Structure formats: C-alpha cells, structure tokens
Amino acid sequence: MKQHDMKILFLSHKFYPMIGGIEVISELLANAFADAGHEVHLLTWMPDESNKIFKYKVSRNPGLISLLRAHAWADVVFENNICLRLSWPAIFFKSVSVIALHTWIARIPNKTGLQEYLKYYWLNRSKKVIAVSQALRIESWKAATVVGNPYRASEFITMPEVTRNKAFLFLGRLVSDKGVDLALLALHKLKKLSLKRQEPTNYTLTIIGEGEELGKLKLLVTELDLINDVTFLGSLTGETLIKTLNEHQVMLVPSRWQEPFGVVVLEGMACGCIPVVSDSGGLRDAVGDAGLIFKNGDVDDLVEKMNLLLT
Template sequence: MKILLGSHHFAPSIGGIETASELLAREFVKLGHEVHVITQTADGDDFPFRVIRRPGARELLRQVSWCDVFLQNNISLRTFWPLLFVRRRLFVVHQTWIRNPRGEIGWHERLKHFVLRFARSIAISKAVADELPTPVLVIPNSYDDEIFRRFEGTDRARDLVYVGRLVCDKGVDLLIEALSILRESGTETRLTVVGDGPDRSRLEKQVAELALQSSVEFVGSVNSLQLAEILNHHRILVVPSRWPEPFGIVALEGIGCGCAVVGSDQGGLPEAIGQCGVTFPNNDVRLLANALSQLIHNAAQRDLLRSNASSHLARFTKRRVAEAYLEFIEKNL
C-alpha cells in the first residue's frame, strides 16, 4: 500500500506530532508499505522513506495522485484541496482539539468539521474523540519502546524530572512553585528540567527569586537516547500542564524508563498515565505539591505504580499501534 502521511511539523522539529508521525512512518515501512511524508518543516536528516518538505501545489497534487491512502496527522485544509480533483480515501488522525487559540470553534474550525464528513477519523484519546462531531476510532499514540526502557543497574538517585517545551501551557512555573511549597513543609528535593523554549529565562528568574538554584537544574534539549538515560536516573516524572493535554507521549516514555508519573487530570493525559501514576487538578499548585510529597516519601507506592508498567504499556508499542492503523485503513478502503 502507498501511504501519504501529512505531518505539518516533522523532524528535526521536536514535539508530540513529530514523534508520532515518525514512529508511524517507520513502522509502516517495516510492515512492507511504501510511505511518503509531506511537511512544512524545512531541512532534516534522511529517513527510510521519502520526505517532501514544503511542497508546492504541483508537487502536492503529484503526491496525492501517487498514494492509495492520504493519512493526515491532524486535519490540514492546506493539503486537502487535491482531493477535490483526485479520488483518494482520506484518513485524519486527531492529535488535538479542533479549537482556535482562544478555545473557541470559529469558521475555520467549522470548515474542518465539514471536511471530516468525507474522511475516516482516528483520535489519540477518548478525551479528544468525545469532542468530535463524526464517528471516530480511538488509537493512542505510541512511544519508542526500543529506546525508552529500564536500564539494568542504573542508580535512580534523583527525585523529579520534567520533560517538554518551556512554554506557559506546560505548567513548569507551577512545578517550581510546588518545590517552594515542599521546602516550606520540610521536604527538600531536586528537579531536572529537560527541554527548551521561550519561557526559559522567565523560569530561571523564578527559580532565583525563590532561592531554588541548588534544587533546579536546566539541561536544555537532548536527543532520545540521552533522554532515556536521564529518565532512568529519576524516580518521578512530572507533567504539570495547565491546559488539557490531548494525550502525553512523554508519560509513556517516563513509564517505560521506570518512573512513576504525576500529571494534571484534564484531557487525555490520564489515559496515557493509567495506573502508573497519580493526577491532580490542572493549575492547583497545592494539590500538585501534595501529590509530589506523597510519592517522594512513599517508596512502596512508587513501586506499586511502577509494577503496573508492563501491562499498561503493551497497547502503546510502535508495532501494535501501527497494526491498529493498518487494520482500520484496510477495512475502510
């Protein structure tokens, strides 16, 4: 089967959609299918499939004509138009909510809803599926189970780690404030912040103002192998998002590396965490601090959460998720 995978962002850009698209494309190729990726991300490394970056109108029409299946990883009106001239089955993966930046449904979002009448839809979580106006199958995102695993003999000596972009929606400022609350209650702990973004200087200033310089380390962006190594040295991964996360691949990566997870409880993030962590209400810094305190001081609870990892992660492997996609596609051609 010839699969055209549309991914507005793609490697070397870093993010959940980029990760999901690359893992899917690689597994489709391993399973014997031919894959082309179209993206608006410029430049990048070689892959075992063709990547067409910033295609013009003629090239986009050529790619849609080439494929048997057009799989959009998030609905894209920009790349939809060739289907007005070339009859191909459209599948849309819903990686996030169809809303504008204010959280509203405007004319642009209504147009996307209209286009969905002519597509088959997949949602990455039940939370996302529940907001869609058309029938949808839930297939969660996968994680790289070959990289994100427990390393034997690793000294898990550090308490807390955050992984992600440093932007306000991700709630890193809440996590830093929670550390201050923990210190006031007599709990001294350390946090490693992995990732980068426009809020880094503001967060570093917050750390200084709270006199937490010895408790918080910013390590910047790292590659997947380095991240797996870092996660294996920590006990608790914290995902303190202010907004409702549609899912949370980072939670799967942390669980795979042996971390218990503390995450916010709205959106699809609890589905990614499962029985391998605890949740707290979004934006509630006091309850975040309480959840962290409980796990920091309760090794038995951490071990219980970690013991659920194998059964939980089984449905999120690269191969299982890719096979679920292919089964759905083949049934709907």
Template structure:
C-alpha cells in the same frame, strides 16, 4: 498498502506530531506498507528514511502522489492539503492530535472549516478518548506510541540518585512554575527533593528567578534542550516525572517515555494526559498546586506506592509500543479503504 501521509510539519522540525508521524511511518514500512510523507518542512541535511519524503512538491507532483496511493492520511486536518482530494476523490483518513479550537475555546473560520469537512473522511482516529469526544464525527481511539528503541529502563527504580524531573517546553501552559511552588511548599514539610528541568522556552528567565526567590538553587537544575537519547539517560536517573500542565493536553507521549525509563508519573488530569499515564502514576486537577504537592509528598514518603505504580505500568507500556500501535492503524486502514 500504499499510504500517503500529509503532515505540513515534519522532521527535522521537532514536535509531538512530527515525532509520532515519523514513528508511525517507520513502523508501517516495517509491517510491509509502502509509505510516502508529503510535507512543507525543508531539510538542508538531506536525512535518509526508509520511506520517501516529498518536501514542498510542485502541485503536479503532489497530485500524482495522491493518485498513486490507496489512502491519504492527514496528521491533523490541514485546509492547505485538501485540494487534491477535490480533484481525485481519493479516500482519506484523519489522525487528530489536538483540539480544533482556539486557546480560549472559541472557533475561528479555519476551525469551523476543518470541522465542516470532517464528514468527507473515511476514518477518524483520535489520539486519546478526550480528543475523540471533542470531534463532531465518530472516531476510533488509537493512542500514540513511544519510541521503545530509545526510551527503556537501564537502572532499577530503587537505585536512583535523583528524584524529580520535568521534560518539555518552558511555556506558561506547561505549569513548571506550579511545580517550583510545590517544591517550595514541600520544604515547609521537611521534604527537600531535587528537581531537574529539561527544555527551553520563553518562561526560562521567569522560572530561574522564581527558583532564586524561593531559595531553591541547591535543589533545582536547568539542563536546557537535550536530544532524545540524553533525555532517556536523564529519566533513568530519576524516580518521578512531573507533567504539571495547566492546559488540557491532547495526550502526552512524555508520560510513556518516563514510565518506559522507570519513572512513576504525576500529571494533570484534564484532556488526554490521564490516558497516557494510565495505571503508571497519579493525577491532580489542572492548576491545583496543593494537590500537586500532595501527590509528590505521597510518592516521596511511600516508596512501596512507587513500586506498585511501576509494576502496573508494564502492560500499559507494552500496548503502546510502536509496532503494536502501528498494527492497530493498518488494521483500521484496511477496514476503511
């Protein structure tokens, strides 16, 4: 099968959609498909892939790529990338990684146009049940894979020297300030776990000041951005991964990465994050610092509960391995060619 993936942003740019697109492309090639990725992201280093990457192609080259393929797959609907379909009538599918609405929940004209063109697609795939339910058209749910060649368990969960870890962008939506508040509250209960924060973003100075004000300098360390292999190494040193997002996460690959490295996960319940966590951890209402504190306290004081979550996560992880998810996609594509 010849697949053309249209992903406006792609590696070396780093983001959830970019990572998943590359993982799926690699897996589809390994399963026998011929894949081309078309994007608008430059790559000065000229990284090599087991598939072709067309970066900012001339419109004529773009059109030829669409004519060549059996199916065009859009990593989210992009209005900029729809014009070749009008000229060729080529069948297309859309993978929906996020919400088609503004942060305040309203719809602007770009969102309305994207929703209006959805009936033209042969197939819609939502990366979580929450995303699929948000769409105005029927959609199959195929959850995201994780990089099982990078994120895997090295050290036994019961032999780890560090406790809590957060991995993600340091922006207000991610709720790291809630986690620091919960950490301070736990101290009043005689619980003093350490916390490692991995990531960068505009909230970093505020979070550092919050740690100082709360007197938590001895418990909290900021490591900045790290490459995937280093993130995996850190996850393998910690017991509990916290994902305290305020906003409704569309999915949450970091939950799978944490569980694969042996962490139990605590995450906010809204959106698709609960689907990513599955049986491998606990959830709490978005923005509820009291319930977050209670969840952390439960896992700190009940080691057997951590063991139960860790054991329950194994089948969930198996279902989200890259090849397993890629196979589901190819099966769906064959059904809708």
C-alpha cells in the same frame, strides 16, 4: 507489489528535522506503514538540509503539479492532523481519507470560525477519523476511534545500571501553559513541610527543556530559595536524555493547558519514572493507572501527590 499492499500518501505539516511530538509520531507511523509492506510517500512543508535517507519517499515543499500527482497515485491519504494545504486535492480523486487528530479543532475554546468549519467539513468527508485520546474524541469528533499515540520504545528504556537517586523531573517546553512554575511552588511547599516535620529535605527538581519562560523560572527559583534544589539542564536528546530520566523517580507534568495526549508521559514511564500529571485533557489517557493525577492548577493537591510518592 503484493496483493494487499497499499499506496499510502502520508501528510504531515511538520516533519524531521524538527523533533516535536507530531514530527516524531509522523516518522514512527510512516516507518510502521513501510515495515508492514505498504508503499509510502510522505509530503511535508518542512525543509531539510541534512539529506537524511528514509525507507520511503519524502517530498518537501511540493508544488501544485507534484501535489496533484501524489494524490492521483495514492490508494489512501493519511493526514497526521488535518493538513488542508496538502490534502485539498483529494476532492478530485477516489482515494480513501483517514485523519488522525492530535490536537483540538478550535483554536479558541468554544469558538467556531471559518477555519474550524472547514476542518469539520474535512472530517465529515473522511472515511475514518482517529483521536489520540478520549478527551480529544469527546471534545472534537465523537465518532472518532481512539488510538493512543506511540512512542520510541527502542530508545526510551530502563537502564538498571543507572542509580535512580534523584527525586523530581520536568521534561518539556518552558512556556506558561506547561505549568513549570506550579512545580516550583509545590517543591517549595514540600520543602517547608519536610522542615516542619524535621525530615530530610533532599527533594530536588531537574528541569529539561528550553523556552520563553526560562528567565522568569530562574527568577522564581531565587525568590523561593530553591537555588540548591533546582537544576536547569536545557535541551537533552539521545542517550543523555534517557540516562537522565533513569536517574529520577518521579516525572511531573503539571500542564495548565488541556494536553490532547502527552507522549512525554509514555517516555517517562518507559524509563521507570512514576508520572504525576494534571487532570486536564488527554493526560488521564496517557497515564492510565500507572501514575497519580492532581487537580489542574492546584498546588496543594500537587504537593500531596508528590509527598505521597516520596514518603
């Protein structure tokens, strides 16, 4: 092993084969550490029956002895989000602790319980804390260094051969926090506005994702007379997802929830979509100057921004 190489114990509650934000980011970061010449051992609770091979050691559901041995081996313990059930043995060893915050500390805003106090204690004993957005740093740990999330740059690309002839797109879980109903209400108002001005009304919305709100959203589409304007595609991955993103002009991210960051914004921009995001949480950090921001929950403001981009 080279003189400058480190033995990095990478902790991630969730990991492949799950494909959510934290799981993908954990794989990207672990790959980057390994590519930089460091020896990486990743611990996770997530089982996997596919037996996928990684460029580093992955241990799943570690027992007590395995957990202690992994910590004894490490020079650095990197927690991709606080992982107390995996990280507690660090108390007994001299490894350097680095924690990357990807979400808010408090489960309920402005309320601190035992779990939150334990997390604050754990952050305080760490050598370095990283927050993925300014909003997360300010709210959770002001001494943190801000480093925005990565995305899969080799996968999310523009495809010049694809015709970009569709208007709006939403990509994400179909739950109330994501505000898909706001996008539907805004599309309905935009359609009425266009009819009033006697302009073409070929505004469409493509919804990619699944979730508990799917039935309610389909019912709302019917109530708003948007059956011919809204398409539900379910979950998409791989080249099909990339091609679909490249067919659209604008990505809508109307989250009601205070998003800690918003990797989906980076993925959309990488595929050539202009993002329109709510002004909550870390979405401002994700979009920067490359898109438009509307007031959280304000349908009229969302309509104004959507109209601005397609007129």
